[in-house]
Amino acid sequence: MNAYNPQDKVLLAVDCIIFGFDNEDLKVLFVKRDFEPEKGNWSLIGGFLKKEETLNDAANRILHNLTGVNDIYMEQFYTWSNIDRDPVERTISTSYYAIINIQEYNEKLTEHHNAKWFSLTEAPHLIFDHNEMLAKATRRLRRRTSISPIGFGLLPEKFTMRQLQKLYESILDKKLDKRNFVNKIKSMDILIKLNEKDMTSSTKGSYLYIFDQEKYDAKQTNDFYLKL
Amino acid sequence: MNAYNPQDKVLLAVDCIIFGFDNEDLKVLFVKRDFEPEKGNWSLIGGFLKKEETLNDAANRILHNLTGVNDIYMEQFYTWSNIDRDPVERTISTSYYAIINIQEYNEKLTEHHNAKWFSLTEAPHLIFDHNEMLAKATRRLRRRTSISPIGFGLLPEKFTMRQLQKLYESILDKKLDKRNFVNKIKSMDILIKLNEKDMTSSTKGSYLYIFDQEKYDAKQTNDFYLKL
DNA sequence: TTTACAAGTGTATTTTTTACATTTAGTAAA
DNA sequence: TTTACTAAATGTAAAAAATACACTTGTAAA
Numbered sequence: 001m002n003a004y005n006p007q008d009k010v011l012l013a014v015d016c017i018i019f020g021f022d023n024e025d026l027k028v029l030f031v032k033r034d035f036e037p038e039k040g041n042w043s044l045i046g047g048f049l050k051k052e053e054t055l056n057d058a059a060n061r062i063l064h065n066l067t068g069v070n071d072i073y074m075e076q077f078y079t080w081s082n083i084d085r086d087p088v089e090r091t092i093s094t095s096y097y098a099i100i101n102i103q104e105y106n107e108k109l110t111e112h113h114n115a116k117w118f119s120l121t122e123a124p125h126l127i128f129d130h131n132e133m134l135a136k137a138t139r140r141l142r143r144r145t146s147i148s149p150i151g152f153g154l155l156p157e158k159f160t161m162r163q164l165q166k167l168y169e170s171i172l173d174k175k176l177d178k179r180n181f182v183n184k185i186k187s188m189d190i191l192i193k194l195n196e197k198d199m200t201s202s203t204k205g206s207y208l209y210i211f212d213q214e215k216y217d218a219k220q221t222n223d224f225y226l227k228l
Numbered sequence: 229m230n231a232y233n234p235q236d237k238v239l240l241a242v243d244c245i246i247f248g249f250d251n252e253d254l255k256v257l258f259v260k261r262d263f264e265p266e267k268g269n270w271s272l273i274g275g276f277l278k279k280e281e282t283l284n285d286a287a288n289r290i291l292h293n294l295t296g297v298n299d300i301y302m303e304q305f306y307t308w309s310n311i312d313r314d315p316v317e318r319t320i321s322t323s324y325y326a327i328i329n330i331q332e333y334n335e336k337l338t339e340h341h342n343a344k345w346f347s348l349t350e351a352p353h354l355i356f357d358h359n360e361m362l363a364k365a366t367r368r369l370r371r372r373t374s375i376s377p378i379g380f381g382l383l384p385e386k387f388t389m390r391q392l393q394k395l396y397e398s399i400l401d402k403k404l405d406k407r408n409f410v411n412k413i414k415s416m417d418i419l420i421k422l423n424e425k426d427m428t429s430s431t432k433g434s435y436l437y438i439f440d441q442e443k444y445d446a447k448q449t450n451d452f453y454l455k456l
Numbered sequence: 457t458t459t460a461c462a463a464g465t466g467t468a469t470t471t472t473t474t475a476c477a478t479t480t481a482g483t484a485a486a
Numbered sequence: 487t488t489t490a491c492t493a494a495a496t497g498t499a500a501a502a503a504a505t506a507c508a509c510t511t512g513t514a515a516a
Binding site: 457458459460461462463464465466467468469470471472473474475476477478479480481482483484485486 | 487488489490491492493494495496497498499500501502503504505506507508509510511512513514515516
Binding site: 160161162178179182183201202203204205206207 | 491492493494495496497
């Protein structure tokens with residue numbers, strides 16, 4: 001026996017908006033729900049919070065189960081509590097968005113046949129309030145991206161300026177000027193230019209870069225506030 | 229009987245960080261906890277989520293009980309889930325920050341003898357993870373204030389430019405230039421200058437302004453992105 | 457009438473952001 | 487071997503935004 005009232009306990013779920021990037025478009029991952037209600041409809045990847053874990057643990061567990069990867073960038077952003085959001089039973093859901101590297105991930109994706117990437121612009125109708133979650137996650141991702149270099153997690157380890165620019169363009173959903181973009185990124189001073197070229201996109205080839213984690217960590221502030 | 233597992237139900241609380249402004253400093257409201265554990269220690273104002281309400285409802289209920297006021301600016305910002313954050317029982321807490329007008333509020337505050345305003349800089353040790361909540365709320369308030377005119381809710385209906393500037397200075401925790409501040413605020417074009425002066429602070433008196441809700445609503449964007 | 461005090465106000469400078477076009481390197485085809 | 491093609495690489499001038507900065511005004515009290 002304790003001081004609190006057990007009457008008001010509720011189920012707590014975690015839903016993850018998983019963003020990826022295929023060098024062309026920003027993508028989001030959904031799964032086909034395989035139980036009632038709404039069986040067969042598209043849904044975010046989610047699960048229930050267990051007694052012995054935190055919300056972050058739960059989100060990590062869900063992402064790990066799906067991808068096999070453990071160190072995924074992830075951020076909690078809102079908790080949804082409409083009374084009837086889940087018709088089965090009162091369920092509160094905390095949503096996280098995550099950023100993953102499609103290339104690394106795809107091996108395991110092929111095993112999970114119910115999961116599918118969608119272009120952000122072509123997202124299907126989702127169950128419950130998941131479309132709302134997606135919208136809010138997208139806004140949050142946009143904001144974060146403009147002030148913090150989290151986007152790099154969406155690219156392969158080595159990438160070209162062009163890939164990076166396309167990534168920013170698809171996250172921010174607008175065209176950017178090539179020269180201004182390069183200048184701005186260079187002024188951030190957190191990339192290492194390799195002596196190595198990517199030859200797939202042109203005969204001339206374009207230099208590859210990697211993210212300089214040390215330099216980034218060394219900077220006082222974690223936010224760059226670069227406005228693109 | 230339903231599809232979900234009742235095992236993992238948890239208690240869900242709501243904690244509110246209530247900001248006020250007394251024309252000098254940014255203030256936060258805490259209450260002295262009147263039950264064990266941690267009886268007698270300072271705490272955020274909070275309560276448990278009830279079955280028939282949303283988290284927003286719960287936050288509004290808590291704020292209403294405390295202040296008697298209903299249309300308080302309020303925003304959910306994070307859900308805390310460390311296993312042992314509450315020693316009595318596993319409790320998840322969603323925190324909201326709220327912005328209230330001290331003047332309006334003070335009538336009812338006198339009734340509630342356990343509540344007390346603290347300057348942000350002099351916040352006491354709080355129970356559980358409430359200091360962390362406060363820190364996060366403060367960061368969020370700062371960000372919001374720089375891009376959105378939510379701060380006006382902290383002032384009396386009629387206010388002087390000087391009061392407004394002091395408010396921004398105490399939220400952002402830095403000195404601002406008087407002329408630049410006035411110019412920037414005027415460029416937002418959401419204030420109405422009254423033909424009326426506040427005579428309390430100088431012999432000359434300073435003009436009073438009110439917030440122009442209509443003009444504000446009419447603007448396309450809700451965010452001004454004024455950087456101060 | 458002088459003093460004291462905060463209110464009110466504008467401009468020049470610096471910094472940041474934006475707009476914009478040509479040359480270069482390499483490959484493949486003639 | 488020359489030519490044509492494609493994407494990569496690069497810098498500067500103009501515009502906009504942010505900052506720094508000081509004197510005049512109005513009123514009440516001495």
